[in-house]
Amino acid sequence: MHRKQPHKTDSAKTMTAETLVSDATDSTSMDHAVSETEKLLPLHRAAPADSHPPPPSQAKKIGTALFYAVSSLGVIFANKIVLSTFKFPSVHTLALLQFTSTTLALKAASLLGYVNLLPVTWKGIKSILPLSTCYLLNILTGLSATQNLSLPMMVLLRRASILMTMLLEKYMLDSNPSKTVQLSVGLMLGGALVAALGDLSFNLIGYIVIFFNDLFTALNGVILKKTSEEYRKSKMTVLYLNSLLSAAGVSLIILLLPGETNRVQSFPEWGNTSFMVYLVFASLMGSVLNLAIFLCTSTNSALTTTVVGCLKNVLTSYLGMFIGGDYIFSWLNFAGINLSIAGSLIYARATFRG
Numbered sequence: 001m002h003r004k005q006p007h008k009t010d011s012a013k014t015m016t017a018e019t020l021v022s023d024a025t026d027s028t029s030m031d032h033a034v035s036e037t038e039k040l041l042p043l044h045r046a047a048p049a050d051s052h053p054p055p056p057s058q059a060k061k062i063g064t065a066l067f068y069a070v071s072s073l074g075v076i077f078a079n080k081i082v083l084s085t086f087k088f089p090s091v092h093t094l095a096l097l098q099f100t101s102t103t104l105a106l107k108a109a110s111l112l113g114y115v116n117l118l119p120v121t122w123k124g125i126k127s128i129l130p131l132s133t134c135y136l137l138n139i140l141t142g143l144s145a146t147q148n149l150s151l152p153m154m155v156l157l158r159r160a161s162i163l164m165t166m167l168l169e170k171y172m173l174d175s176n177p178s179k180t181v182q183l184s185v186g187l188m189l190g191g192a193l194v195a196a197l198g199d200l201s202f203n204l205i206g207y208i209v210i211f212f213n214d215l216f217t218a219l220n221g222v223i224l225k226k227t228s229e230e231y232r233k234s235k236m237t238v239l240y241l242n243s244l245l246s247a248a249g250v251s252l253i254i255l256l257l258p259g260e261t262n263r264v265q266s267f268p269e270w271g272n273t274s275f276m277v278y279l280v281f282a283s284l285m286g287s288v289l290n291l292a293i294f295l296c297t298s299t300n301s302a303l304t305t306t307v308v309g310c311l312k313n314v315l316t317s318y319l320g321m322f323i324g325g326d327y328i329f330s331w332l333n334f335a336g337i338n339l340s341i342a343g344s345l346i347y348a349r350a351t352f353r354g
Contacts, residue, residue: 056299064292064299069312071285071292076151076316077323078282083147084324086275089263091143092254097279098139098286099247105287106240118237125245128238132245134220139246141213148206150327151320153199155313156192156340157210162347163189164218172222180350187343195336200328239290310348314341 082088110117118124145154162185169175177185196207224238254260269275296305317337321327 061300061304064295065304065308068289068292068296068305069308071289072309072312073315073319075282075285075289076146077319078278078285079143079146080151080320080324081278082275082282083143084326086269086272086278088269088275088279089267090254090260091140091147092250092257092260093264094279094282095136095139095143096247096250096254097283099243099250101283102243102287102290103240103247105291106236106243110236110240115236116234117240118234120241120244124237125241128241129245131220131223131238132242133249134216134223135242136246136249138213138216138220140250141209141216145206145210145213148203148209150201151324152317152327152333152337153195153201153206154210155317155320156188156195156337157207158214158217159185159188159192159340159344160211161214161217164214165221168218168222178350181347184343184347184350187346188340189343191336191338191340191343193336194339195333198330198332198334198336200330200333201326235294306351307348310344310351313344317341 079094082094083091088094106115106117109115145158149157166175166177166182166185196202293305296308321329
């Protein structure tokens with residue numbers, strides 16, 4: 001079991017940004033160490049007070065890290081194929097399916113005794129509402145960016161959320177990142193700028209949406225920290241309430257948005273088996289990803305989850321050139337991608353050493 005250190009370094013305070021960057025288009029992530037009562041183990045029998053669980057084996061640590069990386073890659077590529085390859089017209093409907101699957105999965109796990117969800121009260125809903133609103137907007141803008149941008153550019157431009165997170169944490173949490181972290185973030189953003197100048201598939205809507213996604217990602221991470229510190233809620237309860245309230249919110253959006261239901265109903269690929277397989281996969285992988293993040297963080301550490309997410313983004317950038325069919329190669333764009341990746345690796349190293 002990874003034990004939480006009494007004090008965090010400056011780089012550790014900003015380490016959640018890269019995890020959020022890698023998974024905001026997928027689902028939410030948990031950025032704190034995991035308490036004993038939140039372990040994904042049956043809660044029917046309490047362990048003796050003087051017993052200490054054995055530390056996780058090296059194989060389990062590696063296995064949970066790989067499970068997180070594969071799950072994250074799977075949901076990103078599934079979202080991209082559904083939205084870009086098959087051109088599914090509604091990010092709201094896809095988000096609703098993902099929120100619903102996560103809510104049902106957590107409720108079922110609670111009923112079976114595998115997670116401990118706190119009772120849902122009006123006080124709890126009101127306290128979590130700002131986080132849930134930000135979470136909903138984060139997911140919707142992330143999926144919209146996935147639909148309108150190539151994966152390499154989406155990953156690069158989302159790294160601006162790290163800078164936004166640093167600025168917000170400085171203002172709201174009085175956090176000061178190390179010089180190495182600041183340098184790596186500058187390198188990542190410089191590479192993103194170079195890549196944008198060489199982006200032959202430029203999409204103005206995609207760039208606007210990704211800006212707001214960066215903002216909501218940064219706000220989500222900071223508000224999550226303040227919510228956890230103020231109310232000491234179970235992370236599984238926070239995730240459950242986020243998914244439940246977001247499902248209700250996006251359902252209202254679908255009903256009120258003109259022509260949304262007609263676009264979904266008239267989509268011509270409903271009889272396509274391949275599309276249905278990818279849609280179901282994308283819908284279910286949101287809850288699988290949250291489980292993977294939880295297991296990786298509890299078995300290893302939040303730092304390890306951050307570093308794995310950072311390295312996973314490297315694969316997303318390169319493999320994304322061949323998935324979705326919307327990436328157009330140029331040497332300037334490719335150079336910018338590699339420059340940003342170099343900054344990302346420096347960031348991961350600084351985070352891990354911190």
